[in-house]
Amino acid sequence: MSDISIRLFAILRDRIGQETELVSVADPVTVRRLLDALVLRHPDLAVLMAHCRVAVNRKFCPEDHVIQESDEVAIIPPLSGG
């Protein structure tokens, strides 16, 4: 298992009520597994999470990307800049 610290922003931060969340995920920690672990903990956020992307070290990553404990991980809700 790895403990991954996740940064939360905007609607996700408001819904969860904190700026970071620590989740334990079975190795290898893929983006997909991380999302599943978060949804398991917050079932009411399943719909929203289905629309989120994941940034690892400030880059969008695909579902099979493997995350290390030292990585900077953020969940990116649907964007609305501009």
Added chain:
Amino acid sequence: MPHLTHKALRIDEILSRVGSPEAGAVCLFVGNVRNHNKGRSVTGILYEAYEEMAEEQLAKIEEEMLRTFPIQEVVLVHRLGLVAVGESAVLVAVSSSHREEGFAACRYGIDQIKERVPIWKKEYTADGPSWVGAPPEGEGVRPKNK
């Protein structure tokens, strides 16, 4: 120069940064906060960013634009914090020898900002604040992670 600011955007300052003796054209896109959205009256918008990543993404988009289009200079800036109706939230300024490439690059710039820069708006209306772009409940299609 940072691409994100909590201060009012200065169009004259941005235009002076892209000016160049070789450039016969300057194209500017200005995104303002409007007073309505989807039938509701809007009083202001709060912009929030994942600042470290947004800065990197904006710098990357500028580099791509300089590489892809025959342009001289480009500046992208986005405002954060509470922005009132009528004030500017985003500026894309491009200088080029001729207008066609300027228009094309300008459009590419704003489209890319909307697609991949982690910035979110919270809209303030008479009904209270709400995050823009959040999925309606009951809809759960997962888009491909990019």
